[in-house]
Amino acid sequence: MKILIIGSGGREHALSWKLAQSPLCKKLYVASGNAGTAQVAENVPLDGEDFEGLGNFVVANGIELVIVGPEVPLVAGIADYFAEKEELKSVKLIAPKKAGAMLEGSKDFAKEFMNQAGIPTASSKTFTQETLNEGLEYIQNHALPVVLKADGLAAGKGVIIAETHQKAKATLREMLEDKKFGQASTKVVIEQYLQGIELSVFVLTDGKDYVILPEAKDYKRIGEGDTGLNTGGMGAISPVPFAQGDFLAKVESQVVLPTLEGLKSQNIDFVGFIFIGLMNVEGNPYVIEYNVRMGDPEAEVVIPRIKSDLVELLDLTAQKRLSEATLEIDERTATTVMLVSGGYPENYEKGKEMTGFENLPSEIIPFHAGTKLENDKTLTAGGRVIALTALGKDIKEALEISYSGAEVIDFEGKYFRSDIGFDL
Ligand code: AMP
Numbered sequence: 129m130k131i132l133i134i135g136s137g138g139r140e141h142a143l144s145w146k147l148a149q150s151p152l153c154k155k156l157y158v159a160s161g162n163a164g165t166a167q168v169a170e171n172v173p174l175d176g177e178d179f180e181g182l183g184n185f186v187v188a189n190g191i192e193l194v195i196v197g198p199e200v201p202l203v204a205g206i207a208d209y210f211a212e213k214e215e216l217k218s219v220k221l222i223a224p225k226k227a228g229a230m231l232e233g234s235k236d237f238a239k240e241f242m243n244q245a246g247i248p249t250a251s252s253k254t255f256t257q258e259t260l261n262e263g264l265e266y267i268q269n270h271a272l273p274v275v276l277k278a279d280g281l282a283a284g285k286g287v288i289i290a291e292t293h294q295k296a297k298a299t300l301r302e303m304l305e306d307k308k309f310g311q312a313s314t315k316v317v318i319e320q321y322l323q324g325i326e327l328s329v330f331v332l333t334d335g336k337d338y339v340i341l342p343e344a345k346d347y348k349r350i351g352e353g354d355t356g357l358n359t360g361g362m363g364a365i366s367p368v369p370f371a372q373g374d375f376l377a378k379v380e381s382q383v384v385l386p387t388l389e390g391l392k393s394q395n396i397d398f399v400g401f402i403f404i405g406l407m408n409v410e411g412n413p414y415v416i417e418y419n420v421r422m423g424d425p426e427a428e429v430v431i432p433r434i435k436s437d438l439v440e441l442l443d444l445t446a447q448k449r450l451s452e453a454t455l456e457i458d459e460r461t462a463t464t465v466m467l468v469s470g471g472y473p474e475n476y477e478k479g480k481e482m483t484g485f486e487n488l489p490s491e492i493i494p495f496h497a498g499t500k501l502e503n504d505k506t507l508t509a510g511g512r513v514i515a516l517t518a519l520g521k522d523i524k525e526a527l528e529i530s531y532s533g534a535e536v537i538d539f540e541g542k543y544f545r546s547d548i549g550f551d552l
């Protein structure tokens with residue numbers, strides 16, 4: 129089978145690393161990929177939002193299966209574009225259509241969806257510029273801290289947790305009046321702050337059946353001890369020790385099943401990944417957010433734990449035959465530590481030469497995120513540069529391996545958190 133993955137981060141390297149191992153994979157392309165995907169696939173210089181360019185490439189190269197990694201093309205309707213084109217409609221896709229991608233593309237839609245489906249989530253109310261004064265009043269009467277969320281996609285920056293009413297009101301004005309996040313903050317969801325431990329659960333569905341993939345915990349803040357600015361993710365661990373047995377059973381019955389039922393009842397035919405961000409509040413799951421894709425860096429720990437053939441699994445999913453699939457999971461713990469460019473998530477430099485690959489311990493799976501090849505050199509090309517994944521019998525063993533790699537790979541300005549897993 130000829131396969132195309134869309135995206136260029138660590139998640140797409142993890143996907144391509146796994147798909148390339150399958151005997152069913154005859155040829156693998158990644159658009160646009162990075163220096164890591166180039167080792168297992170052929171990179172294609174096409175952007176995820178260039179639907180026409182991607183469609184033409186798919187036809188010209190006889191691609192049979194397309195997997196869409198990031199959210200932007202999904203929310204922009206890449207699956208609808210393929211479904212509407214005569215020459216593309218038979219291509220198998222792992223990508224929800226726009227209607228399903230709204231679960232990630234609009235926090236207001238997601239809230240309404242959860243409330244209708246009876247899915248546990250923080251209580252909330254949505255405001256627009258027209259209802260700004262009501263929003264300010266709502267904040268004044270709200271317990272602290274209070275959470276404000278830009279409705280649309282904001283590259284992980286659209287959530288503000290305000291400790292005072294004054295800060296919350298100023299933030300609401302910035303979002304609605306000053307359009308701090310552009311179109312994305314035309315609506316703002318104000319919600320109750322949930323106190324608990326976060327984790328993420330990943331579901332793969334063909335719109336009828338589903339499988340639950342291993343759960344993971346992501347470390348979002350830049351600084352040790354979960355301090356400082358939010359990032360795309362500084363490291364991840366799977367499985368999550370506090371989320372076993374009872375808790376996962378509650379997640380399935382109280383969140384996963386009602387989510388899939390809710391989609392069906394709204395006639396939303398969802399084929400793809402559902403990433404459910406959860407807060408464990410005293411042993412009960414509450415949904416913080418939905419994403420309609422795999423997480424990054426969560427994919428870098430979830431995918432290495434999948435023992436089954438992922439081409440077969442995704443192919444069956446795209447054909448709505450997921451019920452025929454089997455899913456075998458590695459019992460070991462996977463950890464990943466992200467090396468980032470100095471200054472990230474604010475300003476940082478790119479184009480730094482990366483060294484040390486030849487000295488990486490063989491147990492490490494290096495998943496490139498922001499890297500590129502130039503004149504046979506691997507250069508940094510983004511804020512998050514490379515995720516070092518390892519498997520071990522427990523968190524401690526896996527992390528020791530991941531961290532031994534973090535010392536070996538070098539580039540000017542390298543930074544990583546040395547406390548991934550500190551809370552477990
Ligand atoms: P999101 O962009 O929705 O993933 O939110 C970013 C982060 O904000 C989450 O990972 C949580 O750490 C935090 N967050 C979002 N909503 C809440 C909430 N209702 N209560 C507490 N923390 C939250």
Ligand code: GLY
Binds near residue numbers: 346419422424425
């Ligand atoms: N690591 C969080 C995300 O992929 O959204």
